[in-house]
Amino acid sequence: MRVLAAMSGGVDSAVAAARAVDAGHEVVGVHLALSRMPGTLRTGSRGCCTIEDSLDARRAAEKLGIPFYVWDFSERFADDVVNDFIDEYAAGRTPNPCMRCNERIKFAAVLEKALALGFDAVVTGHYAHIVTDENGNRELHRAGDEAKDQSYVLGVLTSGQLAHAMFPLGTTPSKAEVRAEAAARGLSVAQKPDSHDICFIPDGDTRAWLGERIPPRQGLIVDREGAALGEHDGATSFTVGQRRGLNLGRPAPDGRPRFVLEVRPKENTVVVGPKEALAIRELAGARFTWAGLDPVASGIAAGDARGRVSEFACKVQVRAHADPVPAVAQVVSATSGDRGDGAERGDASEGDDAGNAGNAGALELVVRVDEPLMGVAPGQTAVVYVGTRVLGQCTIDRTVSAVPVTA
Numbered sequence: 001m002r003v004l005a006a007m008s009g010g011v012d013s014a015v016a017a018a019r020a021v022d023a024g025h026e027v028v029g030v031h032l033a034l035s036r037m038p039g040t041l042r043t044g045s046r047g048c049c050t051i052e053d054s055l056d057a058r059r060a061a062e063k064l065g066i067p068f069y070v071w072d073f074s075e076r077f078a079d080d081v082v083n084d085f086i087d088e089y090a091a092g093r094t095p096n097p098c099m100r101c102n103e104r105i106k107f108a109a110v111l112e113k114a115l116a117l118g119f120d121a122v123v124t125g126h127y128a129h130i131v132t133d134e135n136g137n138r139e140l141h142r143a144g145d146e147a148k149d150q151s152y153v154l155g156v157l158t159s160g161q162l163a164h165a166m167f168p169l170g171t172t173p174s175k176a177e178v179r180a181e182a183a184a185r186g187l188s189v190a191q192k193p194d195s196h197d198i199c200f201i202p203d204g205d206t207r208a209w210l211g212e213r214i215p216p217r218q219g220l221i222v223d224r225e226g227a228a229l230g231e232h233d234g235a236t237s238f239t240v241g242q243r244r245g246l247n248l249g250r251p252a253p254d255g256r257p258r259f260v261l262e263v264r265p266k267e268n269t270v271v272v273g274p275k276e277a278l279a280i281r282e283l284a285g286a287r288f289t290w291a292g293l294d295p296v297a298s299g300i301a302a303g304d305a306r307g308r309v310s311e312f313a314c315k316v317q318v319r320a321h322a323d324p325v326p327a328v329a330q331v332v333s334a335t336s337g338d339r340g341d342g343a344e345r346g347d348a349s350e351g352d353d354a355g356n357a358g359n360a361g362a363l364e365l366v367v368r369v370d371e372p373l374m375g376v377a378p379g380q381t382a383v384v385y386v387g388t389r390v391l392g393q394c395t396i397d398r399t400v401s402a403v404p405v406t407a
Contacts, residue, residue: 009053012125014060019168029061092265093379103156129170155383155393219268241375279372285394
């Protein structure tokens with residue numbers, strides 16, 4: 001096959017490209033330029049897609065003897081990832097920019113261009129595994145190395161994207177083995193540190209960075225019953241689960257610390273309360289996708305002509321490095337009360353897409369966990385697993401606290 005290897009400049013993508021060459025594919029390397037102003041992206045081990053990374057990627061391609069190009073995706077990255085990040089925070093949500101980058105850049109924009117140029121697939125260094133069933137359907141599964149598993153951030157991939165994706169590192173037992181292989185191949189990135197943090201925030205100060213882009217407005221900090229406790233200088237600078245920096249004038253009646261429970265941008269209000277109120281028993285999102293066959297086609301659950309899906313057992317993961325927890329999920333009409341347990345939404349967090357509930361035929365993926373999750377915020381991504389398989393995901397629009405308001 002003719003494949004495009006997305007080379008970030010790190011050891012994983014370099015070894016993935018090398019394995020694609022060894023497999024006999026016609027491989028072309030490409031590095032994504034995501035900013036026209038290099039200083040706006042992090043450097044060294046704290047970022048990715050920087051000038052030094054492009055040079056490392058080029059050296060790796062030369063070592064492998066494959067053609068290499070740099071594609072300028074800076075404008076689309078700004079629109080689909082950076083601006084989306086700002087918009088989500090302005091709406092009181094907590095986004096995952098790496099999720100959006102995988103979804104909209106690496107496996108939408110890049111794959112679209114690759115297919116248009118005649119490539120059959122895109123190769124990346126992600127730690128995830130694709131399994132093809134007896135009917136040729138592709139499934140996304142966790143990697144062999146659980147410590148490095150990246151299936152969570154790939155949960156946004158659709159069946160069409162999986163059909164043209166290759167993850168050569170998926171069954172590799174450990175990152176140490178990848179580094180050893182890189183060293184044996186003479187790749188200079190063999191011991192290069194892993195990248196982390198948000199690449200487009202140079203100094204890592206997310207709050208200050210957002211403050212320059214979202215005009216702050218003073219508003220109230222209230223408790224769960226709506227009583228005013230203090231004031232803030234900008235609701236978007238707060239995140240669910242935050243404890244420090246509240247600057248409340250008076251302590252809670254029981255003397256215990258308060259935590260941010262909700263951010264309500266339309267009201268410009270921050271809701272605080274006890275730590276136990278961060279426990280979430282249910283989450284839901286109208287923006288959901290399936291990674292491969294949906295639950296009905298997979299034989300996991302029953303469905304109907306309206307797209308609703310009956311309850312099925314699963315596990316849900318709400319952060320890249322969080323442990324998955326047992327749950328039940330279903331797809332319901334957002335306008336109906338057919339939620340399985342008949343529970344009222346009660347203390348549900350505000351979500352911009354809650355407006356979908358008023359649209360005829362709107363659906364949402366609802367997940368109820370066996371044991372409460374702590375500090376889940378709208379805007380995060382919930383990835384649903386059945387065994388090691390990634391079944392699908394949703395962007396969380398709302399959550400329901402496990403602790404009633406009157407408690």
